[in-house]
Amino acid sequence: MEIEQLMEGISLKRSVESGTEEQRAAVKEILLKVRNEGDAALYELTKRFDGVDLHSLRITEKEINEALQGLSDEHLAIIREAAKNIKSFHEKQLRNSWISTDESGTMLGQKITPLDSVGVYVPGGTAAYPSSVLMNVLPAKAAGVKRIVMVTPPAKEGGISPAVLAAANIAGVTEIYSVGGAQAVAALAYGTETIERVDKIVGPGNIYVALAKREVFGDVDIDMIAGPSEIAVLADDTAIPEEVAADLLSQAEHDTRACSVLVTTSRELAEGVAAEVEKQLGELPREEIARAAIEKFGRIFVADSLEGAISAINELAPEHLEIITRDPMNVMAKIRHAGAIFLGRYSSEPVGDYFAGPNHVLPTNGTARFSSPLNVDDFQKKSSIIMYSEEAFKANSEKIAAFARLEGLEAHARAIEVRRK
Amino acid sequence: MEIEQLMEGISLKRSVESGTEEQRAAVKEILLKVRNEGDAALYELTKRFDGVDLHSLRITEKEINEALQGLSDEHLAIIREAAKNIKSFHEKQLRNSWISTDESGTMLGQKITPLDSVGVYVPGGTAAYPSSVLMNVLPAKAAGVKRIVMVTPPAKEGGISPAVLAAANIAGVTEIYSVGGAQAVAALAYGTETIERVDKIVGPGNIYVALAKREVFGDVDIDMIAGPSEIAVLADDTAIPEEVAADLLSQAEHDTRACSVLVTTSRELAEGVAAEVEKQLGELPREEIARAAIEKFGRIFVADSLEGAISAINELAPEHLEIITRDPMNVMAKIRHAGAIFLGRYSSEPVGDYFAGPNHVLPTNGTARFSSPLNVDDFQKKSSIIMYSEEAFKANSEKIAAFARLEGLEAHARAIEVRRK
Structure with a gap:
């Protein structure tokens, strides 16, 4: 990684994939087909796109129990503990309905109500992450949503990742269907004989899923369309190069378009991190992905002052921000735009990805200027009360x-x- | 209005206007032009679409003061009092950042930050409503947004409605520009030499404005795209036909696609309201609009029981709901989906449109299932804190x-x- 002097006005925005005309047309056709033909379309499209001949859409209790038995006790215990932490953090966000009264007897207020039903999309294949199931389901659960439906494409040989099924069961998903792609989004938005429609669809997916979500928005609510992952580290000379480098690489291994940035007041740290990144890259199993990301979207900036570094971070509005400085709390107070802020040496980003409790679904690509991590408010709505x-x-x-x-x-x-x- | 027996599964969803291919292409071209040419494009497009040769974009202090002098003291005092009520209701929604600690010294929390800047679109012509300015600006102000930019198209003879300018001044708008349409949305989203970009764009507009907002979404945040207005009245035999009819007509006069529905347990009330609607319609200055709306989207349902009526309302998820029954608070407790709920005889809907304090920007077309009235949360975002x-x-x-x-x-x-x- 090259080291640059920090100048005003840095931006690391990447273009957002908005799909080709062909992809958009394909998605519209799939949505229409599912709307018209219901379950029959889901079976047909699953055969066409996933190469799987389903005999039923819904995953049974038996399949879920088998998944739980297929995981080690150690892994199950870790998923359960992570779920407990995530649940507890999100329950702290709960708000009550309120009413204010005045002397004339007028009452004004807000009635806060959970959504009736939510659909969670979970990608299949190598991107089948149990942590993503926990992070999308548990805020809805904490909000009081009664019906939580998970959809995920079946693997080539049929079936769904045991870790994903286990996470769904632990998080409290009420229905699981073995269907993916735009057809799953259509089923959630419009309903079929087997799958009842939901009020909101959340969760990551490929370009077809993203386009389908955009298309059904309005009929149902959707979450934000996430871009590739980002980490910014704001550090002074107290940070340890080996640790900062490892954190930058933890994002880079996600995706060749992931973005890893260090902004530091210490040239010595900058040089140490650059060397460490190179060294650690060579030892990574996903080296190819991480190297591509670091080469294209990895940057190290040296700032003249901590103030200058802070204002560069506010300009970036990064998804993840680590603050590794002498007094991280004071620096945090000046951060206006960031999805999640990790303070101090022991708050390495993976602590938040899996375990601490705050959500890992975060605003990317500068949208932290106006968007928030997935949270309980996303699964409740308000009605005004006027008496x-x-x-x-x-x-x-x-x-x-x-x-x-x-x-x-x-x-x-x-x-x-x-x-x- | 005909009277129908309430059956299960009523829905009054109207199709949402999504624009023609031509309109979408025109909007894309306008956005691109403003992005490339900045102010020059704004002048040119204002001449082309509004027929006005602007000599400057920004409205001056002098013009604002003239507007204030052009309004009667009585009107100014009413706007000020409404603004005070709206401000007070929205300030009650403010939340603090929070941190929770545990025995190990770990700290987790949410940092809540207002958006830096917000743009408010205000339509021109006959739809130039000062109440809409108050309702869109004051929640942003209460949230702590520092920069609030208003854009509105100039009238044919140049200039902007004095009532709108006065409301903007009273609400605390910091900049006002005399530009409308998709070009105004482009300026707010991407910035020009004169107009700095904002983080979120709110406010109603015509189909070009709506399409432009959809297009820039992601680069900036937007509010929901509102459909035509709706009112549902849930009433028993204690309601007064003359009053219920007047409330139904207050929505119908907005738009030929507005929707007015009465669900009642009393056939006598149903008949009385039907007769009153016909009588009052003939006396309205906007009779033509109101009659078209009532004929196409006005419905009266008689329900066998209050429970049945409540569940029909939950199915409708109306924008405005009036509950005029013996014990409206108890009925309200069972309402799950409605934008704003007006309780009792004296909470006629216009009380909330203008004056009481809660917002009149509300979810339409069944989206109250998952959306909320415009509120302070729409102008703040959260960052997770992990130490x-x-x-x-x-x-x-x-x-x-x-x-x-x-x-x-x-x-x-x-x-x-x-x-x-």
Whole structure:
């Protein structure tokens, strides 16, 4: 990695994959087919795209129990402990409905209600991550969502990753279907004979899944469309090059388009990290992916001051930010834009990916300027409550009618005045 | 209005306008032009679409002061009082950042930060509503957003509605530009020489504005795309036909596609309301619009029981719901899906449109199943905070590394293990 002097206005935005015209047309056709033909379309498309001849869509209790038995006790215990931590962090986000009253007897407030049902998409193949199941399901569970449906494509030989099934069972998924791709999104959005529609679809997927989610948005809610992963490390001379390098590589191994950035006030650290990255890269099983990512999207910046480094980070709005400095809490207070902030030497990013409790579904590509990690609010909605008292009504009705007339809406004014008779 | 017996599974969803291919292409071209040519494109497009030769984009202090002087003291006082109520309701929604600690010294939490900047689109012409300015700006203000930019197309003779300018000034808008349409959305999303880009764009607009917002989504955040207005009234025999009819018509006058529904347990009320709607319709200045809406999207249902009526309302998930029954609070407790809930005789919907405090930007077309009224959370975002202690790290590092290896992510495991040396 080359070392650059930090200048104002750095940006590491990558273009977002928005699909070709052909892909969009294919997705629209799949959505229409599932809407028209229901289950029959799901069987046919699963045969066509996954090469699997399903005899049923729903995964049975028996299959789930077999998955649990197929995992080691050690792994099951780790998944359970991670689930406990994630559940506990998300339950702390719960809010109550509230009402405020005034002397006239008027009551105003917000009623907070969980969504009725949520669908979680889980990719198949090598990207079948049990941690992703926990992170997408448990916030919905904490929010009070009663029906949580998981869909995931079957492997070539049929069946679903045991670790994914186990995680779904531990997280409290209520239904699991062996179907993937745009057809699974269509089933969740519109419903079929077997799969009842849901109110929101979350979870990562390939370009077809992303396009399908965009297309059904409005009929159902969706989460954000995630881009490739990013890590920024903000460090001073107290950081240890070997550790910083390992953290940068932990993101780089995800994807050739992953982005790893170090911003530091110490040239010595910058040089140490550059050397360590090169050394550790050679020892990684996923070296090819990580090397491509580091070469294209890896950057090391040396900043003149901590203030300058902080303002560069705010400009980046990174998905993951590690702060490894003398006083990380004080630095954190000045960070305005970041998905998740990891403080100090022992908060290596994988601590948050798997175990600590906060969500690993995070805003990428600079969207931390306006988006949040997946959280309980994403699975609840609010209704306003307005109970105007007779006293308040009489005191304010003329003003309300006058405001309506200022906007030329006479029927609004009359709805008020008819009550004054 | 005809009276129907309530059956299961009523739905009043209307198709959402998604634009023609031509409109989409025109919008893409406008976005590109503004991106490439900046201010020059804004001047040119304003001349082409609004027929106005602007000499500057920004509205001056002087123009704002003239607007304030152009409004009556009475109207100014009403707008100020409404703004005070809206501000107060939205400030009650504010949340603090929080951190939880455990015995090992680990700290986890959420840092809550307002967006840096927000753009508010305000339509021109007859749809220039000062109440809409208050409702879109004040939640951002309450959230702590520092920079709030308003854009609105100039009228044919140049200039902007004085009531809109006054509302913007009272609500605390920091910059106002005389530009509308897709070109205004482009300026807000990408920036020009004069207009700096924002992080989120909110506010209603015509189909070009809606398409442009959809297109820039991802580069900036947007609010929901609102459909035509809806009201549902849930009433028993205590309701007064004249009042219910007036409320149904207050929505119908908005738009020929507006939807007004009464669900009642009383056939007598149903008949009274049907007669009153006909009578009042004939006296309305916007009769033509209201009549078209009532004929196409007005429905009266008689339900066998209050329970049946409640479950029909939950199926509808209406934008506005009035509950006019003996014990509206108890009914409200069973409502799961509605944008805003108005309780009792004196909570006529226009009370909430203008004055009470809760927002009038609400989820339409059944999206109250998963969406909320515009609120303070829409203008803030969260960052996760993770400060793992040395003790917690040592106790859990083996489990975290094992979880990473279960997912085949070796570099993740090594980022943990390098810290155990």
